[in-house]
Each structure stands twice: as C-alpha cells, then as structure tokens.
Amino acid sequence: MQKEVRTVCYDDDLQLEAYRFEGIAQPFPNHFHDYYVIGFIEAGTRCLSCKNKEYTVAQGNILLFNPSDNHSCVQCDGGTLDYRGLNIPKETMLLLAEEITGQRVPIGFSENVIKNEELSHYLHSLHQSIMDGSKEFEKEEMLLLLISLLIEQYGQPSGNCIPEYSEEIENACAFMSEHFAEHITLETLCKCSGLSKSTLLRAFTKSKGVTPYRYLQIIRISKAKELLEKGAAPADAAVQTGFSDQSHFSNFFHMFIGLSPAAYRRIFKEGGKNHG
Structure with a gap:
C-alpha cells in the first residue's frame, strides 16, 4: 500500500491554508467547516455525500464547499486518495469578493462537485506555488483569477432559505459557540431553544x-x-475547548x-510547511 503523506502549509501573504494528502484511505465522517474549501482530486475514487446529495468523485473533479456545507466521504475503489486543497477563511474570501466584484x-458556490479544465489549471498552479513557498505576486494573480472564474461561473449570494424553527436553532448554536468549553447537555440546549428533545434533534x-452534538x-x-x-x-x-481528555480530543481532531x-x-x- 502506498505510504500516507500529509503536507500542510499556511500562506501568510494570501491568508489561507494549502494542503496535500497522498495515499490516504481514511474516511471522513459527516462534518462541516467554518471556512471555504476548494479541493482537487489527483487520483482515487470517493463516495461523497454533501447536503443530502450523493456523488462519486474521481480524478479531475473539483470540490467546492461553502462554510457550513455538511459533507462526508469514503474511498469506494479499494485504493487510496491523492488530493490537494485550499482552506480559505470567510474574511479572506470576503476581501477577495470585494476586490473582484x-x-x-x-x-x-452553487455547485459542490464540478469538472473544469481552466479552473483546474489555476488551482493546480496556485497550490503548487504555495507549497513551493513562492514569494512572487504571481500566486496572488492566480488566486484572483481562480476566484473570479468561480464567482462568474458558480457564484451566488450566500444564504439559504429560512428553515423551520430557525430562531430556536440559532439560539442553540449561539449557546454552543459561547459555552463550548463547558459541559453541555441536550437538556440545556432544549432550555435555551425552547424546543423538546425530539423536535430540536429533527429540526x-x-x-x-449535522446533529447538535x-x-x-x-x-x-x-x-x-x-x-x-x-x-x-x-x-x-x-x-x-471542553474535551474530556486528550485522547478524545486527538481522535476527533484527526477524524475531522x-x-x-x-x-x-x-x-x-515552524512557520511554514509540515509533513505528517
């Protein structure tokens, strides 16, 4: 089996994170991020579930995840995954959008899985430039070109339709965001949201x-x-951050x-690239 290689690099100039996973068989459970993800599959085939839609993604596919887009994936070809991606904070994307629009x-992004050769070229070149530690402004050009094309072809105003019990759910979310380091129970979330346990879980x-937990x-x-x-x-x-022990924390961190x-x-x- 191919040896796993995980390489991650934070770019101070662009204010984003680039990473490369090679030879990865690890499944990722249903979760979401509070930042944008733009990924590219170099090799391998995965079964991806995103926002209650099922996809089979393989070499050449670009993945686009907005903040809060819940998704999970598992290898479905018996092999491993080679993947490169960019994690872009919401504030960084806001500045890019302002610069462009x-x-x-x-x-x-209106789509979660796309195939586009022009975008793939910019994404690959930008990612490699970051990984190589380039200090040239070419990488900023490539980032702006990449985001410009994405906005032009797949952009839409952020925000979804108002869900049932939206205010109650947001109250529960706000409570967890403020008290995450404390011991939180389902009963506590029911009290702050005003919903019963079954209604809260379903809504x-x-x-x-994802579930409240x-x-x-x-x-x-x-x-x-x-x-x-x-x-x-x-x-x-x-x-x-409220984890019961370091082992529990490490397991969750690696899983997500x-x-x-x-x-x-x-x-x-170390101020740069990390191999793990």
Whole structure:
C-alpha cells in the first residue's frame, strides 16, 4: 500500500491554508467547516455525500464547499486518495469578493462537485506555488483569477432559505459557540431553544445537516485549531475547548482535520510547511 503523506502549509501573504494528502484511505465522517474549501482530486475514487446529495468523485473533479456545507466521504475503489486543497477563511474570501466584484458581500458556490479544465489549471498552479513557498505576486494573480472564474461561473449570494424553527436553532448554536468549553447537555440546549428533545434533534439536523452534538464537536475543533495556531500545547487546547481528555480530543481532531493536533501545531510553530 502506498505510504500516507500529509503536507500542510499556511500562506501568510494570501491568508489561507494549502494542503496535500497522498495515499490516504481514511474516511471522513459527516462534518462541516467554518471556512471555504476548494479541493482537487489527483487520483482515487470517493463516495461523497454533501447536503443530502450523493456523488462519486474521481480524478479531475473539483470540490467546492461553502462554510457550513455538511459533507462526508469514503474511498469506494479499494485504493487510496491523492488530493490537494485550499482552506480559505470567510474574511479572506470576503476581501477577495470585494476586490473582484466591488461589493463586500459574502458569496456562495452553487455547485459542490464540478469538472473544469481552466479552473483546474489555476488551482493546480496556485497550490503548487504555495507549497513551493513562492514569494512572487504571481500566486496572488492566480488566486484572483481562480476566484473570479468561480464567482462568474458558480457564484451566488450566500444564504439559504429560512428553515423551520430557525430562531430556536440559532439560539442553540449561539449557546454552543459561547459555552463550548463547558459541559453541555441536550437538556440545556432544549432550555435555551425552547424546543423538546425530539423536535430540536429533527429540526437542528434538517437545518444544519449535522446533529447538535456533532455541531458542538466541530466548534470545539475549530477553536482548538485557533489555539494550536497560537502555539498552545495539544493538552492545553483539549482542556480549553471542553474535551474530556486528550485522547478524545486527538481522535476527533484527526477524524475531522486529517492530522494530529501536534502535527497541525507544527505548521505554525515552524512557520511554514509540515509533513505528517
């Protein structure tokens, strides 16, 4: 079996994260991110589920995930995955959209899986430039060209239709965002939302695509990433984000991010590329 290689690099100039996974067999459970993801499959075939739609994605496919797009994937060809991707924070994308359109308005992608040779060229070239540590402004050009084409061909105003019990669900989300480091129970979420347990679970999962507990774990992982980026030790990050123990934290982190907390921390501690 091909050896796993996971390479991640944060680009200070562009304010985004680039990563390359090679020889990966790991499945990723249903989750979402609070940033945009633009990915490209170099090799391998995966069964992808995104927002209740099923896809078979393979070499040449570009994946577009908006913040909060719930998705999961598993290898379905008996082989492994070679994949390169960009994680773009919402603020960075907002600045890019303003530069391109003249309007500081959040954007969303209308499709989650596409195939486009021109976009693939820009994505591949930009990704390689970041991985090589280029300091030339060519990479900024490529990023603007890539996002310009994406907005032109697949862009739409961000935001979905108002779901049932939207205010109650947002109250539960706000509570978890504020109290993520504490012990939270389903009963507590019911009290702050004003919904029964069964109604909350059904309405929340329909609206967010994940259960309340999975939503909380994703928030905790997101907060832990911020702490690790600032140099916090994995054990401290685990405690400060409400995980019961470091093993529990490490398992969740690897399951969602594809790296161990320590490997992710090294990206920022060493100021560049990390192999894991």
